[in-house]
Amino acid sequence: MTAAVTRIAIALAVVATVVAPAVVVATPAQAHNFLVSSTPSSGEVLTRLPREFIITTNGPLFTLGHSTNGFAMEIRDTAGQYYGDGCLAVSGSSMSQAPALGAPGGYTVLWQLVSSDGHTVSGEYPFTWAPDAGQPVSVGASIPPDCHGTTGGQAPNPNPTAAATDSRTSSANLSDVLWIGGAIAAVLLAALVTFLVLGRRNSKAD
Secondary structure, X not given: OHHHHHHHHHHHHHHHHHHHHHHHHHOHHHOOOOEEEEEXXXXXXXXXXXXXXXXXXXXXXXXXXXXXXXXXXXXXXXXXXXXXXXOOEEEOOEEEEOOOOOOOEEEEEEEEEEEOOOOEEEEEEEEEEOOOOOOOOOOOEOOOOOOOOOOOOOOOOOOHHHHHHHHHHHHHHHHHHHHHHHHHHHHHHHHHHHHHHHHHHHHHHX
């Protein structure tokens, strides 16, 4: 009996080794990055331009090489004018761009990023610009900036729900594959245990 139990324990350990990595991979795929801090912050009254406008999330962002496709940050005033050049830098859990603002008043930051799980996440928040004397004033544009005509950066998705749906579809496909793999492993485990039990019975019969 001891030998049979040992063989079953070994079989369980082998299957656990196969299934565990799939579980570890599947868990992060369900988590979206979320905003934890920003410059300027939501509702802030800004009196001086910071070194950068920054969006920081709770974890690493997803990029391919140095591409910022899927990422965007737009600064817009109440008249619908856009400020800044649209050129983004993505590093670790943050994305940033050079600051630029026009006349005093209310502004909105619109942002979009790609989570570490591949999902597109977007949002917006307001702040107020009340510049001290001597602060630089920029001229706005009627269309969103595109990083001087390069491919870096893109406009935030006006329909984040649709983007999230597409991303959830991709994530669901990955989850299906992982669960199928787990089911196959479970079937193999059941077959192995059955084989060991039958072998033990045959040994007793002999």
